[in-house]
Amino acid sequence: MNELPERRRARVLPEKPLRSAVGMLGFLVVLWAIELVDLLLPALALDGAGIEPRDVDGLDGILWAPLLHFGFGHLIANSVPLFVLGWLLLSGGVRQFLGVTAVVWLVAGVGTWLVADGGTTHAGASGVVFGWMVFLLLRGFVQRSAGQIVVALVLFFYWGGMLWGVLPGQPNVSWEGHLFGALGGLLAALLLARRSRPRSGRLNG
Numbered sequence: 001m002n003e004l005p006e007r008r009r010a011r012v013l014p015e016k017p018l019r020s021a022v023g024m025l026g027f028l029v030v031l032w033a034i035e036l037v038d039l040l041l042p043a044l045a046l047d048g049a050g051i052e053p054r055d056v057d058g059l060d061g062i063l064w065a066p067l068l069h070f071g072f073g074h075l076i077a078n079s080v081p082l083f084v085l086g087w088l089l090l091s092g093g094v095r096q097f098l099g100v101t102a103v104v105w106l107v108a109g110v111g112t113w114l115v116a117d118g119g120t121t122h123a124g125a126s127g128v129v130f131g132w133m134v135f136l137l138l139r140g141f142v143q144r145s146a147g148q149i150v151v152a153l154v155l156f157f158y159w160g161g162m163l164w165g166v167l168p169g170q171p172n173v174s175w176e177g178h179l180f181g182a183l184g185g186l187l188a189a190l191l192l193a194r195r196s197r198p199r200s201g202r203l204n205g
Contacts, residue, residue, distance in 0.1 A: 010143040012091060012147035012148055012150075012151055013088070013091050014087065015091070015093075021087055023090065024083045024086045024087050024090070027082070031069070031078075031125065032075065034046065034067055035068075035069055035072060038068070047068055047069075047070055047123055049064045049068060050064065050065045050068055051113050051116070051177075052113075052121055053112065053113050053115070053116040053118050053120060054113065054114070058113065059113065061109070061122070062106070062109030063109070065109060065112075065127075066105060066109075066123075066125040066127060066128050068124070069125070070123060074124055077126075078124060081129045081133070081162075082125055082128070082129060085132040088151065089101075089136060092139070099188070099191075100132070103131075103187055103188040103191070104128055104132065104135070104185055105127075105128060105131075105184070107180050107183055107184030107187060108130075108177050108181035108184050111176065111180025112176045112180055115176050122174045122176070122177055124177065126165070126174070126177060126181070129181070130162070130163075130178045130179075131181040131184040131185035132185060133159060133163070133182070134182045134185030134186055134189070135185035135186075135188050135192075136151065136152060136185075137155060137156060138152075138185070138186065138189035139152070140152045142189055142193040143192070163182070166178045166182050
């Protein structure tokens with residue numbers, strides 16, 4: 001008699017913690033290098049490559065915006081949550097990391113392009129941060145993992161206040177990017193739930 005394959009146990013931390021940490025540091029090095037180039041070569045006007053709402057010429061900003069920041073203060077504010085949340089996200093494997101990031105990146109960018117005020121430019125990785133945060137908050141419940149739920153509770157206790165950033169009102173802050181990044185994280189969690197749903201099967205005996 002052939003048994004159905006056992007469901008893979010959800011991981012709480014990356015299988016290879018050091019390699020995951022190095023990977024996240026590499027991503028941050030890229031962001032810091034871009035900001036350094038922007039500082040040293042202002043004529044390039046890299047920040048202008050961000051999202052310009054409802055401007056066809058600003059559509060490519062959907063791809064570049066999370067890589068750009070308005071100064072090192074902006075980048076510093078995003079660096080720690082990017083490292084911690086990205087490292088935790090890698091516990092699901094590189095494939096899940098890339099899939100979730102792609103969904104969040106696209107939803108945050110498209111939503112900002114459609115909804116934000118015209119005549120503005122939006123850049124920064126905070127939309128990705130919000131998406132990763134929401135995904136990690138929901139992942140444990142989706143996969144019914146007690147360990148992941150504990151991690152989610154710790155994250156909510158420590159960084160839950162950031163979620164207020166999805167509301168308008170803060171000057172010079174792209175709440176639209178935060179909101180749609182969070183919705184991208186929600187969508188990624190729903191897609192994970194659908195994929196994790198047990199499939200019906202028959203036993204041959």
